[in-house]
Amino acid sequence: MNKPQISSAEAADILAANKVSDKIAIIGIRGYYLDSFGKRGENDRNVYDDVILIISARKFETFRANADPSVYRKGIATMKTGVHRYYKGKHKNRYWALRLVGEQVPVTRDGQGSSIGVALNIHKGGNRTTGSEGCQTLMPADWDDFIEIVYDEMEFYGQKTVPYVLIDEKERRAGKFKMPHILAKELTLDDREIDNLLIRFDKDELAAKQQVDTLQNPVTLPANTLPTPKAENQPQLSSVAPLQPVQEIFNETAESLALPSLGGYIEKAQETVSKAQGTIGGAINTATQIKDVIDMLNSHKDSKKSFWTVITQTIFHVFWAIIAFFIGLPREVWIVVTVIVAAVALIYLYRQISLGKIRETARLKVLDLAEYLK
Numbered sequence: 001m002n003k004p005q006i007s008s009a010e011a012a013d014i015l016a017a018n019k020v021s022d023k024i025a026i027i028g029i030r031g032y033y034l035d036s037f038g039k040r041g042e043n044d045r046n047v048y049d050d051v052i053l054i055i056s057a058r059k060f061e062t063f064r065a066n067a068d069p070s071v072y073r074k075g076i077a078t079m080k081t082g083v084h085r086y087y088k089g090k091h092k093n094r095y096w097a098l099r100l101v102g103e104q105v106p107v108t109r110d111g112q113g114s115s116i117g118v119a120l121n122i123h124k125g126g127n128r129t130t131g132s133e134g135c136q137t138l139m140p141a142d143w144d145d146f147i148e149i150v151y152d153e154m155e156f157y158g159q160k161t162v163p164y165v166l167i168d169e170k171e172r173r174a175g176k177f178k179m180p181h182i183l184a185k186e187l188t189l190d191d192r193e194i195d196n197l198l199i200r201f202d203k204d205e206l207a208a209k210q211q212v213d214t215l216q217n218p219v220t221l222p223a224n225t226l227p228t229p230k231a232e233n234q235p236q237l238s239s240v241a242p243l244q245p246v247q248e249i250f251n252e253t254a255e256s257l258a259l260p261s262l263g264g265y266i267e268k269a270q271e272t273v274s275k276a277q278g279t280i281g282g283a284i285n286t287a288t289q290i291k292d293v294i295d296m297l298n299s300h301k302d303s304k305k306s307f308w309t310v311i312t313q314t315i316f317h318v319f320w321a322i323i324a325f326f327i328g329l330p331r332e333v334w335i336v337v338t339v340i341v342a343a344v345a346l347i348y349l350y351r352q353i354s355l356g357k358i359r360e361t362a363r364l365k366v367l368d369l370a371e372y373l374k
Contacts, residue, residue, distance in 0.1 A: 004032055004051040004062040010177075011055045017177040018083050018165050023157035024056035026122075026150065028136060030067040030081070031169035043169070046070040046130050048139055052122075054146070056153045063146055066130035066137045067166060069110075077107035077117040077134035081168055085161045088151060091123040096147060098122040101161055107134060122164065136164070309352075313345045 006029070014027055031043035032051040043049065045068045052065035069076045089099035099121050107117035117134050125137030138146050154162055167177065320341075324334040 004029075004053070004064065006032075006051065006053065006062060008055060008060040011053060011060065014165060014167060014172075014177045015055070018167075020083060020163050020165055022159060022163050024054070024059075024150070024153040024159060024162055026086075026162055026164045027051075027053050027055065028065065028067045028164060028166040029053075029169050029172060030166065033064075034169055043068065045072065048125070048130060052136065052138060052146070054149050054153070056157065058156070059149055059153055061146070061149055063138055063142045065139070065142075066125055066132055068130075068132065069134050070130045070132045072110055074111040075109050077109055077115070077120065079117060079120055079134060079136070079166060080106040080108060080114075081166045081171075082106070084164045084166065086122060086164055087161045088154070089121075091121050095124070096151075097124070098147075098150065098162070098164075136166075309345060309348055313341065316341060 011027055015021070015025055029051040031049065033049040034041055034043065037044050037047045037049040046066075048064045048066050050065050050067040051062060052067075053062040054060070068078055084105050085101040086098040087101055088096065091097035091099075100119065103119055105117050105120055107115055107120070109115045120134045120136070122136045122138075123131075124140055124143040125131040127140055130137050150162065154160075171177070320334070320338065323329070
């Protein structure tokens with residue numbers, strides 16, 4: 001049986017979904033090999049068909065494991081999914097393993113429902129049995145490597161306890177633990193790519209406004225579309241009118257003159273309006289998405305530049321003052337150089353502030369467009 005095929009990125013998603021931020025963590029996936037042991041699609045007992053993995057900044061290791069009791073028996077405990085904490089301790093005073101902080105954990109018991117389990121350790125299983133009455137166990141061949149890595153990483157990062165995140169494979173396959181990510185390319189756009197996005201945004205904004213103007217204009221029907229009623233008491237039709245009044249007037253006239261209904265014209269006009277609204281919706285969504293990316297990038301880049309400008313100038317002035325003091329530089333020279341450097345820094349910061357105002361104006365422009373479209 002091959003080692004579990006799960007990536008460190010997916011493991012990081014699982015930790016994030018469970019709000020775990022420790023430097024080292026352990027993850028258990030109950031039923032990882034759902035289709036490889038026993039009944040297909042079901043989690044089995046007394047087989048190593050689960051997964052336990054270790055994740056830290058330095059290590060990522062996966063192991064076949066067991067997260068269930070070895071047998072079916074009334075009252076036997078199965079640990080509930082969730083985040084449980086462990087510390088270094090001996091299993092039954094025989095060998096070093098991982099013990100529960102507080103020694104208690106939520107469980108379900110066969111034939112009895114929810115309860116509290118006691119002393120459900122993470123320890124070594126057996127070759128012919130998983131050796132569990134509710135504990136989490138690993139194969140004997142993997143145990144020494146597993147516990148050595150966990151202890152070393154806890155020592156390296158100074159953690160007294162380690163979180164154990166237990167999840168269910170069926171929930172993992174359903175995508176419960178997938179977290180949204182920002183593409184790396186979006187974080188490294190250069191100025192030219194940002195300019196291209198702005199140009200695309202302006203085009204989409206213009207197209208949306210044109211569509212709105214088209215919809216807000218009254219519907220114009222050709223002069224020869226409708227016959228002129230001969231009777232003096234018949235209502236007169238206007239060649240330019242809103243869509244619904246034209247339909248009502250013509251239908252009344254058509255009924256009195258035994259003419260066909262205007263339904264065909266109205267249906268075509270409504271279909272055109274629906275298509276235009278769909279186009280506007282797509283343009284607005286695209287423009288909003290592009291604007292969000294640009295705001296994120298510009299905010300990130302501007303704040304980063306301003307931060308490092310302040311840090312650099314502070315360091316420069318400190319070193320300049322120290323050097324000037326030790327070499328006995330005349331005060332007038334020191335002051336002139338300091339003023340020049342400070343002026344350059346202020347000019348740069350003023351530029352950053354101006355760029356921020358420009359981008360804020362662009363943001364307000366988008367908000368005006370959204371209000372215009374309501």
